[in-house]
Amino acid sequence: MSLPVMRNYLDGQWCESQTKxxxxxxxxxxxxxxxxxxxxxxxxxxxxxxxxAAAFGEWRETPPLSRARYLFRLKEAxxxxxxxxxxxxxxxxxxxxxxxxxxxxxxxxxxxxxxGVTTLLGGYGLEDIARDVDSYAERQPLGVFACIAPFxxxxxxxxxxxxYAVVSGxxxxxxxxxxxxxxxxxxxxxxxxxxxxxxxxxxxxxxxxAVNALLYHRDIKGVSFVGQSSTASYIxxxxxxxxxxxxxxxxxxxxxxxxxxxxLASGMPSIITSFFGCAGERCLSGSLxxxxxxxxxxxxxxxxxxxAAxxxxxxxxEGVTMGPVISRxxxxxxxxxxxxxxxxxxxxxxxxxxxxxxxxxxxxxxxxTVFDGITPEMTIAREEIFGPVVSLMRVKDLNEAIDLxxxxxxxxxxxxxxxxxxAAREFKxxxxxxxxxxxxxxxxxMAYFPFxxxxxxxxxxxxxxxxxxxxxxxxxKVVIVRWF
Amino acid sequence: MELRTFGAVLSxxxxxxxxxxxxxxxxxxxxxxxxxxxxxxxxxxxxxRHLKNLERLRREQVVEMILEAIVGLESTDFxxxxxxxxxxxxxxxxxxxSREKRAASFLALAAEKIRQKEASRIFVRIGREKEAFGLWxxxxx
Numbered sequence: 001m002s003l004p005v006m007r008n009y010l011d012g013q014w015c016e017s018q019t020k021x022x023x024x025x026x027x028x029x030x031x032x033x034x035x036x037x038x039x040x041x042x043x044x045x046x047x048x049x050x051x052x053a054a055a056f057g058e059w060r061e062t063p064p065l066s067r068a069r070y071l072f073r074l075k076e077a078x079x080x081x082x083x084x085x086x087x088x089x090x091x092x093x094x095x096x097x098x099x100x101x102x103x104x105x106x107x108x109x110x111x112x113x114x115x116g117v118t119t120l121l122g123g124y125g126l127e128d129i130a131r132d133v134d135s136y137a138e139r140q141p142l143g144v145f146a147c148i149a150p151f152x153x154x155x156x157x158x159x160x161x162x163x164y165a166v167v168s169g170x171x172x173x174x175x176x177x178x179x180x181x182x183x184x185x186x187x188x189x190x191x192x193x194x195x196x197x198x199x200x201x202x203x204x205x206x207x208x209x210a211v212n213a214l215l216y217h218r219d220i221k222g223v224s225f226v227g228q229s230s231t232a233s234y235i236x237x238x239x240x241x242x243x244x245x246x247x248x249x250x251x252x253x254x255x256x257x258x259x260x261x262x263x264l265a266s267g268m269p270s271i272i273t274s275f276f277g278c279a280g281e282r283c284l285s286g287s288l289x290x291x292x293x294x295x296x297x298x299x300x301x302x303x304x305x306x307x308a309a310x311x312x313x314x315x316x317x318e319g320v321t322m323g324p325v326i327s328r329x330x331x332x333x334x335x336x337x338x339x340x341x342x343x344x345x346x347x348x349x350x351x352x353x354x355x356x357x358x359x360x361x362x363x364x365x366x367x368x369t370v371f372d373g374i375t376p377e378m379t380i381a382r383e384e385i386f387g388p389v390v391s392l393m394r395v396k397d398l399n400e401a402i403d404l405x406x407x408x409x410x411x412x413x414x415x416x417x418x419x420x421x422x423a424a425r426e427f428k429x430x431x432x433x434x435x436x437x438x439x440x441x442x443x444x445x446m447a448y449f450p451f452x453x454x455x456x457x458x459x460x461x462x463x464x465x466x467x468x469x470x471x472x473x474x475x476x477k478v479v480i481v482r483w484f
Numbered sequence: 485m486e487l488r489t490f491g492a493v494l495s496x497x498x499x500x501x502x503x504x505x506x507x508x509x510x511x512x513x514x515x516x517x518x519x520x521x522x523x524x525x526x527x528x529x530x531x532x533r534h535l536k537n538l539e540r541l542r543r544e545q546v547v548e549m550i551l552e553a554i555v556g557l558e559s560t561d562f563x564x565x566x567x568x569x570x571x572x573x574x575x576x577x578x579x580x581x582s583r584e585k586r587a588a589s590f591l592a593l594a595a596e597k598i599r600q601k602e603a604s605r606i607f608v609r610i611g612r613e614k615e616a617f618g619l620w621x622x623x624x625x
Contacts, residue, residue, distance in 0.1 A: 082543045098491040101546040269552035277551055309553060311488065318492035319485070321551050 004035045006181045006205050008044060009188045011051035012198030017044060017205065023178050028094030028324040029314040031362030035092075037181045040206040045173075045213035048202040052144040052171035053219045055199030060141045060169035062197075067167050068115045070196055075111045077190045078104070085186060087316065089155055092180045094323040094364070095278045096315040100155075106447070107159040110465055113447040114163035120470050121168055133482045139474035141169030142221040142245075146214045148235065150227040151326050152281045152386075154180035155187065160451060161224040161247075164469035166200060170221070173202045175214060179326060181205050211235075216242055222472065224464065225249065226283070229384075229410070229456050236459035247472060248459040249452050251384040252412030255288040256441060257401040257427070260295045262417035264302055267439055272306045274415065274441030276368050279325050280388040283457070284413045284435065284442045287385060288374075289392045290401050296394045300372065303392070304349050307368040313357050324364040325387055331364040334387030338369055341380040341391070346371040352388060376404055384410065398423055406432045412453035413443045434458070485560065488553040490603070493594050494542040496559050497587070497607075501535045504583045507567065511576050520573045527580060530617060534610050541606050557597050562590045588614040 006025075007014045017038030025035035059067070078085070086100040095103070125136030145165045147158045158174045165172050176184040188203045204210055214220055215238040222245030225235045229250030239246035256274055258264070274286035291299045315323035325331050335353060342348065352367025366387055374381050374391035381391050395401045405414050415437035416427040424438045434454045437443030445451045445466065452463030462472040487493045508528050511517045517524065565582050568575050588611045595607035 079543065096489075096491075098489050098546055101491065101542065105543065105547050269550040273551045306552065310551065311553075318495045319488045321489060321553065 003033060004182070006035060006037045006185050008038070008040060008048065008205060009192065009201075009203035010044070010048050011054075011202070012192070012196070014192075015044075017041075019044070021207075021209075023207065025092055025179065025181060026327060027091050028326055029091075029316070029357075029360050029363045031328070031360075031364065035182055037178050037205050039178065039208075040204050040210045042209055042213035045204055045206070045210050045217065048173045048204045049144055049146075049214075049217050049219050051199035052173055052202055055197060056141075056143050056171045059171055059197060059200050062169070064117045064121060064167065064169070067169065068117050070194060071111050071115045071163055071167055073194050074191065075108055075115075077194055078108050078111065081186075081190055085155060085183065088186050089180075089183045090315040090323070092182045093151065093154055094315055094326060095281075096320050096323050097318060099278055099323075100315065103153055103156045106444075107156040109447040110156075110159045111163045113465070114167045114469075117167040117470075120467060121474070123476070129480070133480060135478060135480045137476050137478045139168070139470065140477050141473065142475055143170060144173065144220050145170050145222045145224070145245075145473060146173040146175065146220050148211055148214065148223065148225045148227070149174065149176050149184070151177040151179040152278065152283075153226075154183040157226050158184060160226075160464035161469065162201065164465070165473045168470060168473045170473050171200050171202075173204060173214065173220075175204050175206055175210055178205065178207045212238075215239060215244075218242070220244060222246060223248075224472075226464075232459045245462075245472060246460045247452065247462055247464060249283065249464065250457050250459065251386075251410060252283045252285075252453065252457050253288065253382065253384055253408050253410045254284060254286050254413045254415070254433070255290050255401070255405050256286040256415045256417065257290045257292060257398070257405075258295055258299050259398065259416065259418035259420065259423055260293045261419040261423075262295065263419060263439075264295075264299065264417075267417045267441075268302055268306055270439075270441035271303065271417070272310070272441075275390045276307065276310055276322050276388050277442065279323055279366070281325060281386050282442070283453075284444050285386075286415065286441060287389075287391065288381060288404075289390050290404065291392070291394050292398060292401055293396060300349065300392060303390075304370055307350055307370055307390070310368050312355060312365055312367055314360050314363070322368065322388065324360075325366055326364065328364055330386070331366055334366050334385060334389060337380050337383070337385045337387070337389060341371050341374070341378065341389070344378045344380070345373060345375075346378065346380065346391070347373045349392070376407065382408070398426060402427065402430050406430075408432075409456040410453070411455035412457035413437065415441055415443055434463075485558070487557040487559055487594075488555075490546060490554070490598065490600065491542065493554060493557060493598055494538060494603075497591065497594070498535065498538050498542070500564075500583065500587050500590070501531055501538060503564070504580060504587075505531050505535065507576070507580060511573075517573045517576065520577045523577060527584075527617070530613060534613070537606055537610060541603055545600060545602050554597050554599070557594060562586050584614045584617065587611075
């Protein structure tokens with residue numbers, strides 16, 4: 001049986017790529033090839049950008065409320081296709097069906113939030129800044145923006161940006177991860193049915209050549225990226241060099257700190273979700289579980305028991321609570337970190353190596369893995385693993401926990417479990433990460449708050465989604481008026 | 485099968501509603517069922533609403549998903565009564581009502597176990613509507 005072949009969506013048309021360079025898309029649960037994806041050429045990227053640039057003039061003159069109406073229609077279409085989208089996402093990414101539904105929900109919430117454009121995009125003014133002189137500030141779109149998306153949230157991440165860019169009057173190009181191109185392709189089929197004006201939104205599949213073509217294209221005004229920190233840094237530099245706006249969200253090494261007064265019974269579900277949800281492949285996933293003082297033994301016992309009870313399997317099966325990691329190569333990388341943890345003196349309390357899932361023997365599974373005896377200088381305590389591997393650590397007090405968090409090159413998220421308001425305030429006040437959870441394991445900002453980190457976790461200043469999105473996608477023009 | 489996750493619970497409830505709806509529609513299309521047509525139409529209206537509410541619940545509340553298993557919900561505790569062979573109108577209605585009763589008791593238990601307020605509220609409400617449908621006695625239940 002021939003595999004589905006992904007196509008680009010350029011200027012309102014589906015187009016076969018002319019590239020000679022193709023990749024395979026794999027189902028992480030079964031280890032089977034499920035589609036072919038083109039690594040589009042720079043010329044194809046150029047066509048997408050040209051279409052977007054040509055569409056910009058008329059689109060920016062379309063009243064904001066009329067632009068928002070396309071999003072209202074899109075929201076309804078996404079609701080109608082909700083299960084279909086969720087299942088495609090599971091097949092290519094591997095997460096569980098509930099996680100996938102949650103991701104589609106978050107995507108839709110960004111569409112919903114962006115429809116508030118008539119309020120959120122408004123400027124401000126002041127009369128009489130001098131005698132007979134008035135002034136006002138208004139926000140104007142800039143042109144063509146692009147998103148270079150990661151594998152771990154194939155549906156949601158481009159939609160942290162696209163709805164805000166488009167509703168603000170810009171036009172857009174999405175380049176999905178070549179590992180997970182199917183979900184965005186289905187999303188663009190829905191966009192096509194909605195009938196956006198040609199060229200307003202475009203989809204280009206690809207890899208390095210397509211990325212560089214976007215980064216160095218003179219008609220691209222800004223780039224949103226989510227992925228590894230090394231790539232985020234590269235993107236940031238390239239955009240600085242070419243005079244583009246940029247928001248490049250990178251990796252993380254997130255800690256969950258558990259105080260002696262924490263309510264473990266209430267908190268454990270969200271602690272487990274933090275470390276093992278999406279098989280640990282989230283930039284908000286916990287990686288270090290830091291026990292403060294005497295709670296260490298109780299936390300260890302309860303956490304390991306809860307982790308061991310997770311049901312690992314094919315995410316399409318209802319009831320499975322953890323799916324595979326994205327690829328064979330990534331599985332090897334995660335297993336390599338486990339070996340390194342052992343070599344550097346860590347002790348395994350729960351070993352996820354060698355797990356087999358009946359019916360999915362070729363899947364890319366790593367079971368829940370918990371290390372004990374980890375110290376801050378060890379590799380697995382410092383580097384991002386992006387898998388279901390937890391380092392359990394012990395510190396004497398909150399100060400030491402905060403120092404540990406702030407010593408990381410990353411600063412994405414940090415969470416504290418406590419019954420003390422004083423400790424919670426101290427924690428949120430002093431930690432470097434930008435996304436903080438108090439008795440919350442995944443400190444994921446909702447669509448109407450900004451998403452992004454600090455230090456090595458974020459290159460750029462304006463974050464994704466929230467009100468900041470409207471700032472990123474517009475220029476503020478100040479007009480000073482005097483009539484004689 | 486143990487229903488351990490939000491999705492598993494919702495999918496079980498939805499599958500039950502969908503299977504019954506198929507039968508209701510079949511019976512409505514069958515001229516021999518005129519004696520129970522009014523009851524079937526009421527049932528259709530109610531079940532269509534329940535299906536829609538459960539689907540919306542699955543779509544909109546799934547972000548509350550947590551990885552701690554839901555404990556004590558087994559699909560096998562709510563067996564599906566076999567559909568009678570070539571049933572008359574009364575027998576068909578009895579079968580449909582027995583499924584409604586089964587769904588109501590499932591939703592009552594699920595509302596206790598699921599530990600998600602909005603889901604519990606919707607389950608309780610749908611369960612109450614099924615109870616209030618008022619035809620148990622007609623079904624000999």
